[in-house]
Amino acid sequence: MSQVMACIDASLSAAAVSDYAAWASLRLQAPLTLLHVLDHQQYPQHNDFTGIIGLGNREQLLRELAELDLQRNRLALEQGRLVLQAAKERVARQGVGAPSLRQRHGDLAQTLHELEGEIDLLVIGHRGEAGDSSGRLLGSHLASVIRTLHRPILVCPEHFQAPRNLLLAFDGSPSCRQGVELLAASPLCRGLPVHVLMVGSDSDEARSQLQWAEQQLQGDQPVHLALRAGEVAATLHAYQREQAIDLLVMGAYGHSRLHQFLVGSTTTQLLRASSGPVLILR
Template structure:
Protein backbone atom coordinates (compact mmCIF):
# COMPACT_ATOMS: atom_id res chain seq x y z
CA UNK A 1 0.00 0.00 0.00
CA UNK A 2 1.63 3.22 -1.17
CA UNK A 3 -0.64 6.02 -0.01
CA UNK A 4 -1.10 8.97 -2.35
CA UNK A 5 -3.83 10.63 -0.30
CA UNK A 6 -3.79 10.49 3.51
CA UNK A 7 -6.71 11.74 5.59
CA UNK A 8 -5.85 13.08 9.05
CA UNK A 9 -8.76 14.18 11.28
CA UNK A 10 -7.48 16.76 13.80
CA UNK A 11 -8.94 18.41 16.88
CA UNK A 12 -5.92 20.06 18.48
CA UNK A 13 -5.54 17.36 21.16
CA UNK A 14 -2.28 15.63 22.01
CA UNK A 15 -3.58 12.48 20.33
CA UNK A 16 -4.42 14.11 17.04
CA UNK A 17 -1.11 15.97 17.14
CA UNK A 18 0.73 12.66 17.56
CA UNK A 19 -1.25 11.22 14.65
CA UNK A 20 -0.49 14.24 12.49
CA UNK A 21 3.22 14.04 13.34
CA UNK A 22 3.21 10.40 12.25
CA UNK A 23 1.26 11.24 9.10
CA UNK A 24 3.87 13.88 8.25
CA UNK A 25 6.59 11.22 8.30
CA UNK A 26 4.55 8.86 6.13
CA UNK A 27 3.49 11.63 3.77
CA UNK A 28 7.03 12.93 3.30
CA UNK A 29 8.31 9.43 2.56
CA UNK A 30 5.49 8.49 0.19
CA UNK A 31 5.21 11.86 -1.55
CA UNK A 32 1.56 11.85 -0.53
CA UNK A 33 -0.95 14.65 -0.15
CA UNK A 34 -2.24 15.15 3.39
CA UNK A 35 -5.93 15.93 3.70
CA UNK A 36 -6.36 17.58 7.09
CA UNK A 37 -9.95 17.51 8.36
CA UNK A 38 -11.55 19.21 11.34
CA UNK A 39 -15.20 18.59 12.11
CA UNK A 40 -17.04 21.20 14.17
CA UNK A 41 -19.41 18.91 16.03
CA UNK A 42 -22.65 20.79 15.51
CA UNK A 43 -24.59 17.56 16.07
CA UNK A 44 -24.05 17.75 19.84
CA UNK A 45 -27.42 17.81 21.66
CA UNK A 46 -26.02 20.46 24.02
CA UNK A 47 -25.79 22.90 21.09
CA UNK A 48 -29.46 22.63 20.24
CA UNK A 49 -31.21 25.95 20.54
CA UNK A 50 -28.02 27.96 21.04
CA UNK A 51 -28.15 29.57 17.62
CA UNK A 52 -25.31 29.84 15.15
CA UNK A 53 -22.81 31.73 17.32
CA UNK A 54 -21.47 28.61 19.02
CA UNK A 55 -21.23 26.71 15.74
CA UNK A 56 -19.43 29.66 14.17
CA UNK A 57 -16.97 29.71 17.07
CA UNK A 58 -16.32 25.98 16.70
CA UNK A 59 -15.67 26.44 13.01
CA UNK A 60 -13.25 29.31 13.65
CA UNK A 61 -11.38 27.12 16.12
CA UNK A 62 -11.19 24.45 13.44
CA UNK A 63 -9.83 26.97 10.96
CA UNK A 64 -6.97 27.74 13.34
CA UNK A 65 -6.20 24.08 13.94
CA UNK A 66 -6.02 23.15 10.27
CA UNK A 67 -4.06 26.32 9.45
CA UNK A 68 -1.37 25.27 11.93
CA UNK A 69 -1.32 21.79 10.41
CA UNK A 70 -1.03 23.24 6.91
CA UNK A 71 1.93 25.39 7.94
CA UNK A 72 3.74 22.40 9.44
CA UNK A 73 3.16 20.29 6.34
CA UNK A 74 4.29 23.01 3.97
CA UNK A 75 7.47 23.48 6.02
CA UNK A 76 8.25 19.84 5.18
CA UNK A 77 7.46 20.37 1.51
CA UNK A 78 4.38 18.16 1.74
CA UNK A 79 1.29 18.87 -0.33
CA UNK A 80 -1.64 19.56 1.98
CA UNK A 81 -5.36 20.21 1.62
CA UNK A 82 -7.41 21.46 4.57
CA UNK A 83 -11.10 21.10 5.23
CA UNK A 84 -13.32 22.33 8.06
CA UNK A 85 -16.82 20.91 8.18
CA UNK A 86 -19.87 21.10 10.38
CA UNK A 87 -21.78 17.99 11.32
CA UNK A 88 -21.37 14.66 13.07
CA UNK A 89 -17.66 13.79 13.16
CA UNK A 90 -17.93 10.07 12.48
CA UNK A 91 -20.09 10.59 9.40
CA UNK A 92 -17.90 13.36 8.03
CA UNK A 93 -14.72 11.34 8.60
CA UNK A 94 -16.17 8.32 6.81
CA UNK A 95 -17.33 10.53 3.95
CA UNK A 96 -13.86 12.05 3.56
CA UNK A 97 -12.18 8.65 3.93
CA UNK A 98 -13.86 7.42 0.76
CA UNK A 99 -11.41 9.54 -1.25
CA UNK A 100 -8.30 8.62 0.76
CA UNK A 101 -5.84 5.72 0.62
CA UNK A 102 -5.18 5.85 4.36
CA UNK A 103 -6.76 7.43 7.44
CA UNK A 104 -4.46 8.36 10.34
CA UNK A 105 -6.31 9.02 13.60
CA UNK A 106 -5.23 9.87 17.13
CA UNK A 107 -6.12 7.51 19.98
CA UNK A 108 -6.23 8.64 23.60
CA UNK A 109 -5.32 5.35 25.25
CA UNK A 110 -7.13 4.25 28.38
CA UNK A 111 -9.13 7.45 28.55
CA UNK A 112 -10.78 6.98 25.17
CA UNK A 113 -10.19 8.02 21.60
CA UNK A 114 -9.67 11.69 20.70
CA UNK A 115 -11.82 14.54 21.96
CA UNK A 116 -14.19 14.02 19.10
CA UNK A 117 -12.80 10.73 17.85
CA UNK A 118 -14.34 8.90 20.83
CA UNK A 119 -14.49 5.14 21.19
CA UNK A 120 -17.78 4.66 19.37
CA UNK A 121 -16.67 7.01 16.61
CA UNK A 122 -13.35 5.32 15.95
CA UNK A 123 -15.06 1.91 15.98
CA UNK A 124 -17.58 3.29 13.52
CA UNK A 125 -14.89 4.66 11.21
CA UNK A 126 -12.83 1.46 11.33
CA UNK A 127 -15.84 -0.76 10.70
CA UNK A 128 -17.62 1.34 8.08
CA UNK A 129 -14.89 2.77 5.88
CA UNK A 130 -13.13 0.50 3.39
CA UNK A 131 -10.02 2.65 3.74
CA UNK A 132 -7.24 1.32 6.02
CA UNK A 133 -7.16 3.17 9.35
CA UNK A 134 -3.96 3.81 11.29
CA UNK A 135 -4.60 4.56 14.98
CA UNK A 136 -1.80 6.40 16.80
CA UNK A 137 -1.55 6.90 20.56
CA UNK A 138 0.10 9.88 22.24
CA UNK A 139 0.80 8.22 25.60
CA UNK A 140 4.26 8.00 27.13
CA UNK A 141 6.04 4.81 26.20
CA UNK A 142 4.34 4.48 22.82
CA UNK A 143 6.72 3.92 19.91
CA UNK A 144 5.82 6.08 16.92
CA UNK A 145 8.89 5.54 14.77
CA UNK A 146 8.95 5.68 10.99
CA UNK A 147 10.03 4.17 8.65
CA UNK A 148 8.83 0.93 10.20
CA UNK A 149 11.41 -1.74 10.89
CA UNK A 150 9.24 -4.57 12.25
CA UNK A 151 5.55 -5.17 11.53
CA UNK A 152 3.39 -7.72 13.36
CA UNK A 153 0.33 -9.26 11.72
CA UNK A 154 -1.79 -11.62 13.84
CA UNK A 155 -3.88 -13.67 11.42
CA UNK A 156 -6.28 -16.61 11.37
CA UNK A 157 -6.36 -17.24 7.63
CA UNK A 158 -9.64 -15.42 7.04
CA UNK A 159 -10.14 -13.15 4.03
CA UNK A 160 -9.87 -10.18 6.37
CA UNK A 161 -6.63 -11.41 7.88
CA UNK A 162 -5.25 -12.06 4.41
CA UNK A 163 -6.08 -8.50 3.39
CA UNK A 164 -4.11 -7.22 6.38
CA UNK A 165 -1.15 -9.44 5.47
CA UNK A 166 -1.16 -8.11 1.91
CA UNK A 167 -1.26 -4.45 2.96
CA UNK A 168 1.32 -4.95 5.71
CA UNK A 169 3.63 -6.72 3.25
CA UNK A 170 3.39 -3.79 0.86
CA UNK A 171 4.27 -1.42 3.70
CA UNK A 172 7.16 -3.66 4.77
CA UNK A 173 8.50 -3.84 1.22
CA UNK A 174 8.39 -0.04 0.98
CA UNK A 175 10.02 0.66 4.34
CA UNK A 176 12.42 -2.29 4.45
CA UNK A 177 10.73 -3.78 7.50
CA UNK A 178 10.61 -7.38 8.66
CA UNK A 179 7.10 -8.85 8.59
CA UNK A 180 6.25 -11.04 11.58
CA UNK A 181 3.25 -13.30 10.95
CA UNK A 182 1.61 -14.71 14.08
CA UNK A 183 -1.03 -17.38 14.56
CA UNK A 184 -2.34 -17.84 18.10
CA UNK A 185 -4.00 -21.11 19.09
CA UNK A 186 -6.55 -19.66 21.47
CA UNK A 187 -6.68 -21.43 24.81
CA UNK A 188 -10.25 -20.81 25.89
CA UNK A 189 -10.69 -20.75 29.70
CA UNK A 190 -14.19 -22.24 29.47
CA UNK A 191 -12.84 -25.51 28.03
CA UNK A 192 -12.39 -27.74 31.08
CA UNK A 193 -11.30 -30.98 29.41
CA UNK A 194 -7.64 -31.12 28.36
CA UNK A 195 -7.02 -31.09 24.63
CA UNK A 196 -5.76 -34.41 23.28
CA UNK A 197 -2.34 -34.72 21.68
CA UNK A 198 -4.02 -35.57 18.39
CA UNK A 199 -6.13 -32.42 18.50
CA UNK A 200 -3.11 -30.35 19.46
CA UNK A 201 -1.19 -31.71 16.48
CA UNK A 202 -4.10 -30.93 14.16
CA UNK A 203 -4.33 -27.38 15.51
CA UNK A 204 -0.61 -26.83 15.05
CA UNK A 205 -0.62 -28.24 11.52
CA UNK A 206 -3.57 -26.03 10.62
CA UNK A 207 -1.76 -23.01 12.05
CA UNK A 208 1.39 -23.80 10.08
CA UNK A 209 -0.63 -24.15 6.88
CA UNK A 210 -2.32 -20.81 7.47
CA UNK A 211 1.01 -19.11 8.11
CA UNK A 212 2.53 -20.70 5.01
CA UNK A 213 -0.33 -19.30 2.94
CA UNK A 214 0.08 -15.91 4.62
CA UNK A 215 3.79 -15.89 3.80
CA UNK A 216 2.95 -16.66 0.17
CA UNK A 217 0.51 -13.74 0.16
CA UNK A 218 3.28 -11.50 1.48
CA UNK A 219 5.77 -12.54 -1.20
CA UNK A 220 3.12 -12.07 -3.89
CA UNK A 221 2.69 -8.54 -2.55
CA UNK A 222 6.36 -7.86 -3.27
CA UNK A 223 8.10 -8.70 0.01
CA UNK A 224 11.28 -10.78 -0.05
CA UNK A 225 10.93 -14.16 1.66
CA UNK A 226 13.96 -13.40 3.82
CA UNK A 227 12.02 -10.52 5.40
CA UNK A 228 9.21 -12.77 6.67
CA UNK A 229 9.00 -14.73 9.92
CA UNK A 230 6.19 -17.03 11.06
CA UNK A 231 5.30 -18.04 14.60
CA UNK A 232 2.67 -20.30 16.14
CA UNK A 233 1.90 -19.68 19.80
CA UNK A 234 -0.85 -20.72 22.16
CA UNK A 235 -2.60 -18.91 24.97
CA UNK A 236 -4.66 -15.78 25.36
CA UNK A 237 -4.75 -13.98 22.02
CA UNK A 238 -4.31 -10.46 23.49
CA UNK A 239 -1.47 -11.63 25.73
CA UNK A 240 0.32 -13.46 22.92
CA UNK A 241 0.07 -10.48 20.57
CA UNK A 242 1.55 -8.13 23.16
CA UNK A 243 4.25 -10.63 24.13
CA UNK A 244 5.27 -11.13 20.51
CA UNK A 245 5.15 -7.39 19.83
CA UNK A 246 7.54 -6.79 22.72
CA UNK A 247 9.83 -9.69 21.85
CA UNK A 248 10.26 -8.57 18.24
CA UNK A 249 10.32 -4.83 19.06
CA UNK A 250 7.66 -4.19 16.44
CA UNK A 251 6.72 -0.63 15.55
CA UNK A 252 3.42 -1.41 13.78
CA UNK A 253 0.63 -3.93 14.33
CA UNK A 254 -1.70 -4.68 11.40
CA UNK A 255 -4.98 -6.57 11.70
CA UNK A 256 -7.90 -7.48 9.49
CA UNK A 257 -11.40 -6.21 10.19
CA UNK A 258 -14.69 -7.64 9.02
CA UNK A 259 -16.31 -4.22 8.61
CA UNK A 260 -19.56 -3.50 10.41
CA UNK A 261 -18.96 -6.46 12.74
CA UNK A 262 -15.61 -5.77 14.34
CA UNK A 263 -12.09 -7.13 14.00
CA UNK A 264 -11.05 -10.62 12.95
CA UNK A 265 -12.92 -13.30 14.82
CA UNK A 266 -10.34 -13.65 17.61
CA UNK A 267 -10.15 -9.89 18.06
CA UNK A 268 -13.79 -8.90 18.43
CA UNK A 269 -15.38 -6.69 21.09
CA UNK A 270 -13.66 -5.35 24.16
CA UNK A 271 -10.18 -6.49 23.05
CA UNK A 272 -10.53 -4.36 19.95
CA UNK A 273 -10.99 -1.26 22.08
CA UNK A 274 -8.34 -2.42 24.55
CA UNK A 275 -5.70 -2.92 21.88
CA UNK A 276 -6.42 0.37 20.14
CA UNK A 277 -6.17 2.17 23.48
CA UNK A 278 -3.20 0.33 24.95
CA UNK A 279 -1.03 -0.84 22.03
CA UNK A 280 2.60 0.24 22.41
CA UNK A 281 2.75 1.05 18.68
CA UNK A 282 0.37 2.34 15.98
CA UNK A 283 -2.32 -0.13 14.90
CA UNK A 284 -3.34 -0.48 11.25
CA UNK A 285 -6.77 -2.00 10.61
CA UNK A 286 -7.64 -3.25 7.13
CA UNK A 287 -10.92 -4.39 5.62
CA UNK A 288 -11.03 -7.06 2.94
CA UNK A 289 -12.65 -4.63 0.51
CA UNK A 290 -10.18 -1.92 1.44
CA UNK A 291 -7.05 -3.88 0.62
Protein backbone atom coordinates in the same frame (compact mmCIF):
# COMPACT_ATOMS: atom_id res chain seq x y z
CA MET B 1 -3.13 3.56 -1.77
CA SER B 2 -2.94 7.04 -3.29
CA GLN B 3 -4.63 9.44 -0.84
CA VAL B 4 -3.94 9.89 2.87
CA MET B 5 -6.50 11.66 5.08
CA ALA B 6 -5.76 12.63 8.68
CA CYS B 7 -8.34 13.57 11.32
CA ILE B 8 -7.03 16.65 13.12
CA ASP B 9 -8.51 18.07 16.31
CA ALA B 10 -7.32 19.96 19.41
CA SER B 11 -6.42 16.82 21.36
CA LEU B 12 -3.01 15.82 22.69
CA SER B 13 -2.77 13.34 19.79
CA ALA B 14 -2.93 16.04 17.10
CA ALA B 15 0.84 16.45 16.73
CA ALA B 16 1.43 12.70 16.50
CA VAL B 17 -1.43 12.29 14.01
CA SER B 18 0.20 14.97 11.85
CA ASP B 19 3.58 13.23 12.10
CA TYR B 20 2.21 9.77 11.26
CA ALA B 21 0.18 11.24 8.41
CA ALA B 22 3.31 12.91 7.03
CA TRP B 23 5.23 9.64 7.39
CA ALA B 24 2.51 7.73 5.53
CA SER B 25 2.17 10.38 2.82
CA LEU B 26 5.89 10.33 2.12
CA ARG B 27 6.11 6.53 2.22
CA LEU B 28 3.20 6.22 -0.21
CA GLN B 29 4.23 9.28 -2.23
CA ALA B 30 0.58 10.26 -1.96
CA PRO B 31 -1.19 13.59 -1.39
CA LEU B 32 -2.28 14.39 2.15
CA THR B 33 -5.57 15.92 3.29
CA LEU B 34 -5.97 17.28 6.83
CA LEU B 35 -9.58 17.09 8.01
CA HIS B 36 -11.25 18.79 10.98
CA VAL B 37 -14.81 17.75 11.84
CA LEU B 38 -16.87 19.88 14.19
CA ASP B 39 -19.06 17.44 16.16
CA HIS B 40 -22.70 18.34 15.53
CA GLN B 41 -23.68 16.96 18.94
CA GLN B 42 -21.27 19.25 20.74
CA TYR B 43 -21.72 22.19 18.34
CA PRO B 44 -25.15 21.95 16.65
CA GLN B 45 -25.66 24.28 13.72
CA HIS B 46 -29.06 25.39 14.92
CA ASN B 47 -30.64 25.26 18.35
CA ASP B 48 -34.37 25.77 18.88
CA PHE B 49 -35.13 26.82 22.45
CA THR B 50 -38.82 27.61 21.95
CA GLY B 51 -40.04 24.27 23.20
CA ILE B 52 -38.29 24.84 26.53
CA ILE B 53 -38.75 28.55 27.08
CA GLY B 54 -41.80 29.48 25.08
CA LEU B 55 -42.45 32.75 23.23
CA GLY B 56 -43.99 36.07 24.18
CA ASN B 57 -42.07 38.22 26.63
CA ARG B 58 -39.11 35.76 26.55
CA GLU B 59 -38.15 36.57 22.96
CA GLN B 60 -35.17 38.66 24.07
CA LEU B 61 -33.77 35.73 26.05
CA LEU B 62 -34.28 33.47 23.04
CA ARG B 63 -32.33 35.89 20.84
CA GLU B 64 -29.50 36.10 23.35
CA LEU B 65 -29.29 32.32 23.67
CA ALA B 66 -29.26 31.95 19.90
CA GLU B 67 -26.49 34.54 19.63
CA LEU B 68 -24.43 32.75 22.27
CA ASP B 69 -24.86 29.51 20.35
CA LEU B 70 -23.73 31.15 17.11
CA GLN B 71 -20.74 32.70 18.82
CA ARG B 72 -19.76 29.35 20.33
CA ASN B 73 -19.92 27.76 16.88
CA ARG B 74 -17.86 30.56 15.32
CA LEU B 75 -15.17 30.17 17.98
CA ALA B 76 -15.10 26.40 17.51
CA LEU B 77 -14.74 26.81 13.75
CA GLU B 78 -11.92 29.30 14.23
CA GLN B 79 -10.18 26.95 16.64
CA GLY B 80 -10.48 24.19 14.04
CA ARG B 81 -9.03 26.47 11.37
CA LEU B 82 -6.05 27.29 13.58
CA VAL B 83 -5.51 23.61 14.42
CA LEU B 84 -5.53 22.72 10.73
CA GLN B 85 -3.08 25.51 9.93
CA ALA B 86 -0.70 24.33 12.66
CA ALA B 87 -0.91 20.78 11.32
CA LYS B 88 -0.23 22.02 7.78
CA GLU B 89 2.90 23.83 8.92
CA ARG B 90 4.04 20.76 10.87
CA VAL B 91 3.74 18.33 7.94
CA ALA B 92 5.30 20.87 5.58
CA ARG B 93 8.42 20.91 7.77
CA GLN B 94 8.65 17.16 7.21
CA GLY B 95 8.61 17.50 3.46
CA VAL B 96 4.92 17.10 2.59
CA GLY B 97 4.13 19.58 -0.12
CA ALA B 98 0.82 21.44 -0.33
CA PRO B 99 -1.44 19.37 1.94
CA SER B 100 -5.15 20.05 1.49
CA LEU B 101 -7.23 21.42 4.38
CA ARG B 102 -10.90 20.54 4.88
CA GLN B 103 -13.35 21.47 7.60
CA ARG B 104 -16.75 19.83 8.02
CA HIS B 105 -19.64 20.03 10.47
CA GLY B 106 -21.33 16.77 11.46
CA ASP B 107 -20.80 13.31 12.87
CA LEU B 108 -17.22 12.05 12.47
CA ALA B 109 -18.07 8.54 11.25
CA GLN B 110 -20.79 9.79 8.90
CA THR B 111 -18.48 12.46 7.48
CA LEU B 112 -15.76 9.89 6.80
CA HIS B 113 -18.34 7.58 5.22
CA GLU B 114 -19.32 10.39 2.86
CA LEU B 115 -15.66 11.01 2.00
CA GLU B 116 -14.75 7.31 1.76
CA GLY B 117 -14.26 7.45 -1.99
CA GLU B 118 -11.44 9.96 -1.47
CA ILE B 119 -9.67 8.00 1.27
CA ASP B 120 -7.11 5.25 0.74
CA LEU B 121 -5.57 5.50 4.22
CA LEU B 122 -7.12 7.22 7.24
CA VAL B 123 -4.90 8.44 10.08
CA ILE B 124 -6.63 9.08 13.41
CA GLY B 125 -5.59 9.43 17.05
CA HIS B 126 -6.20 7.00 19.90
CA ARG B 127 -7.80 9.79 21.88
CA GLY B 128 -10.09 12.62 20.92
CA GLU B 129 -10.54 15.97 22.62
CA ALA B 130 -13.02 14.54 25.14
CA GLY B 131 -10.74 11.62 25.92
CA ASP B 132 -7.81 13.71 27.12
CA SER B 133 -9.33 14.93 30.36
CA SER B 134 -11.07 11.69 31.22
CA GLY B 135 -8.19 9.40 30.38
CA ARG B 136 -10.44 7.32 28.12
CA LEU B 137 -9.88 6.47 24.49
CA LEU B 138 -11.92 7.96 21.70
CA GLY B 139 -14.08 4.91 22.34
CA SER B 140 -17.43 4.81 20.58
CA HIS B 141 -16.36 7.37 17.96
CA LEU B 142 -13.27 5.39 17.05
CA ALA B 143 -15.11 2.06 17.09
CA SER B 144 -17.81 3.62 14.90
CA VAL B 145 -15.21 4.85 12.41
CA ILE B 146 -13.62 1.39 12.24
CA ARG B 147 -16.99 -0.25 11.63
CA THR B 148 -18.10 2.36 9.09
CA LEU B 149 -15.02 2.98 6.97
CA HIS B 150 -13.94 0.23 4.58
CA ARG B 151 -10.44 1.59 4.23
CA PRO B 152 -7.14 0.95 6.06
CA ILE B 153 -6.96 2.97 9.29
CA LEU B 154 -3.76 3.95 11.09
CA VAL B 155 -4.60 4.60 14.77
CA CYS B 156 -1.90 6.69 16.44
CA PRO B 157 -0.69 7.11 20.03
CA GLU B 158 0.14 10.50 21.52
CA HIS B 159 3.82 10.40 20.55
CA PHE B 160 5.36 9.74 17.15
CA GLN B 161 8.04 7.22 16.36
CA ALA B 162 8.71 6.20 12.80
CA PRO B 163 7.98 2.45 12.57
CA ARG B 164 11.08 0.31 12.14
CA ASN B 165 9.28 -3.06 12.05
CA LEU B 166 5.77 -4.46 12.23
CA LEU B 167 3.78 -7.35 13.64
CA LEU B 168 0.98 -8.78 11.51
CA ALA B 169 -1.68 -10.65 13.48
CA PHE B 170 -2.71 -13.46 11.14
CA ASP B 171 -5.58 -15.93 11.52
CA GLY B 172 -5.80 -17.44 8.03
CA SER B 173 -9.31 -16.16 7.35
CA PRO B 174 -10.24 -14.90 3.85
CA SER B 175 -10.45 -11.29 5.04
CA CYS B 176 -7.08 -11.60 6.76
CA ARG B 177 -5.57 -13.05 3.59
CA GLN B 178 -6.90 -10.03 1.70
CA GLY B 179 -5.15 -7.86 4.27
CA VAL B 180 -1.88 -9.69 3.67
CA GLU B 181 -2.20 -9.10 -0.07
CA LEU B 182 -2.98 -5.43 0.53
CA LEU B 183 0.04 -5.05 2.79
CA ALA B 184 2.31 -6.83 0.32
CA ALA B 185 1.21 -4.55 -2.53
CA SER B 186 1.51 -1.28 -0.59
CA PRO B 187 4.74 0.73 -0.28
CA LEU B 188 3.64 1.90 3.18
CA CYS B 189 5.65 -0.77 5.04
CA ARG B 190 7.95 -1.87 2.24
CA GLY B 191 11.44 -2.64 3.48
CA LEU B 192 10.40 -2.99 7.12
CA PRO B 193 10.97 -6.34 8.86
CA VAL B 194 7.64 -8.18 9.18
CA HIS B 195 6.70 -10.57 11.97
CA VAL B 196 3.68 -12.76 11.19
CA LEU B 197 2.11 -14.19 14.34
CA MET B 198 -0.65 -16.78 14.40
CA VAL B 199 -2.30 -17.46 17.76
CA GLY B 200 -3.62 -21.00 18.06
CA SER B 201 -2.67 -24.64 18.21
CA ASP B 202 0.28 -25.99 16.27
CA SER B 203 -0.95 -27.91 13.23
CA ASP B 204 0.02 -28.62 9.65
CA GLU B 205 -2.81 -26.36 8.46
CA ALA B 206 -1.65 -23.47 10.62
CA ARG B 207 1.93 -23.80 9.40
CA SER B 208 0.73 -24.00 5.80
CA GLN B 209 -1.22 -20.76 6.26
CA LEU B 210 1.84 -19.06 7.75
CA GLN B 211 3.97 -20.20 4.80
CA TRP B 212 1.38 -18.73 2.42
CA ALA B 213 1.65 -15.38 4.23
CA GLU B 214 5.44 -15.55 4.04
CA GLN B 215 5.32 -16.12 0.29
CA GLN B 216 3.05 -13.13 -0.20
CA LEU B 217 5.20 -10.80 1.90
CA GLN B 218 8.64 -11.85 0.73
CA GLY B 219 10.45 -9.06 -0.99
CA ASP B 220 13.17 -6.69 0.14
CA GLN B 221 12.30 -7.14 3.82
CA PRO B 222 12.85 -10.10 6.17
CA VAL B 223 9.75 -12.06 7.22
CA HIS B 224 9.63 -13.86 10.58
CA LEU B 225 6.94 -16.48 11.28
CA ALA B 226 5.61 -17.40 14.73
CA LEU B 227 2.89 -19.72 15.99
CA ARG B 228 1.90 -19.46 19.64
CA ALA B 229 -0.87 -20.78 21.84
CA GLY B 230 -2.70 -18.60 24.32
CA GLU B 231 -5.27 -15.85 24.68
CA VAL B 232 -5.18 -13.63 21.60
CA ALA B 233 -4.73 -10.20 23.16
CA ALA B 234 -2.18 -11.23 25.76
CA THR B 235 -0.18 -13.28 23.25
CA LEU B 236 -0.07 -10.50 20.67
CA HIS B 237 1.09 -7.88 23.15
CA ALA B 238 3.60 -10.21 24.81
CA TYR B 239 5.17 -10.94 21.41
CA GLN B 240 5.15 -7.23 20.56
CA ARG B 241 7.06 -6.39 23.74
CA GLU B 242 9.42 -9.34 23.35
CA GLN B 243 10.40 -8.41 19.80
CA ALA B 244 10.26 -4.62 20.32
CA ILE B 245 7.66 -4.22 17.57
CA ASP B 246 6.75 -0.65 16.62
CA LEU B 247 3.63 -1.15 14.48
CA LEU B 248 0.83 -3.67 15.06
CA VAL B 249 -1.13 -4.62 11.91
CA MET B 250 -4.49 -6.38 12.16
CA GLY B 251 -7.61 -7.01 10.14
CA ALA B 252 -10.80 -5.39 11.38
CA TYR B 253 -12.94 -8.44 10.72
CA GLY B 254 -12.33 -12.17 10.54
CA HIS B 255 -14.01 -15.45 11.34
CA SER B 256 -11.96 -16.69 14.26
CA ARG B 257 -10.99 -15.56 17.75
CA LEU B 258 -9.46 -12.46 16.15
CA HIS B 259 -12.98 -11.56 15.00
CA GLN B 260 -14.27 -11.63 18.57
CA PHE B 261 -11.19 -9.74 19.69
CA LEU B 262 -11.62 -6.84 17.28
CA VAL B 263 -15.35 -6.31 16.94
CA GLY B 264 -17.39 -4.22 19.40
CA SER B 265 -16.07 -3.21 22.80
CA THR B 266 -12.95 -5.34 22.38
CA THR B 267 -11.69 -2.89 19.76
CA THR B 268 -11.27 -0.34 22.53
CA GLN B 269 -9.48 -2.94 24.66
CA LEU B 270 -6.99 -3.54 21.88
CA LEU B 271 -6.26 0.14 21.42
CA ARG B 272 -6.01 0.79 25.15
CA ALA B 273 -3.43 -1.98 25.51
CA SER B 274 -1.35 -0.83 22.53
CA SER B 275 1.28 1.78 23.33
CA GLY B 276 2.22 2.16 19.66
CA PRO B 277 0.39 2.69 16.39
CA VAL B 278 -2.09 0.13 15.08
CA LEU B 279 -2.80 -0.31 11.37
CA ILE B 280 -6.25 -1.83 10.84
CA LEU B 281 -6.74 -3.34 7.39
CA ARG B 282 -10.17 -3.55 5.77
